[in-house]
Amino acid sequence: MLVLTRRVGESIQICDHIEIKVISVQGDQIKLGINAPKDVDIHRKEIYLSIQESNNEAASVSTNILERLNKSLRQ
Incomplete structure (x- = not known):
């Protein structure tokens, strides 16, 4: 630093x-x-971390939905 x-x-x-x-x-x-x-995003650190956490949650939810859809289509 x-x-x-x-x-x-x-x-x-x-x-x-x-x-x-x-x-x-x-x-x-x-x-x-x-x-x-x-075009440069500027956030307080705690806001940045909250955005990252929300993005990770959203990405994992969509992955779960896609996996379920894929299983349903295979049946």
């Missing part, structure tokens, strides 16, 4: 298209601004 120190108003550049800027620091909260192309 790369750890960088930035002050309010300073930024971090990722590749050519993503900039993360420190907007403010208040106590234990940091506000970040992110400039990125519209």
Whole structure:
């Protein structure tokens, strides 16, 4: 993991298209601004993990349905 120190108003550049800027620091909260192309999905980590879990559940459900359908067609 790369750890960088930035002050309010300073930024971090990722590749050519993503900039993360420190907007403010208040106590234990940091506000970040992110400039990125519209096609780049940006989520808080807990939301990202929830989306991944939902996608995995949906994929396993559809696999089960396809297996049941396949068994029904064989009979």
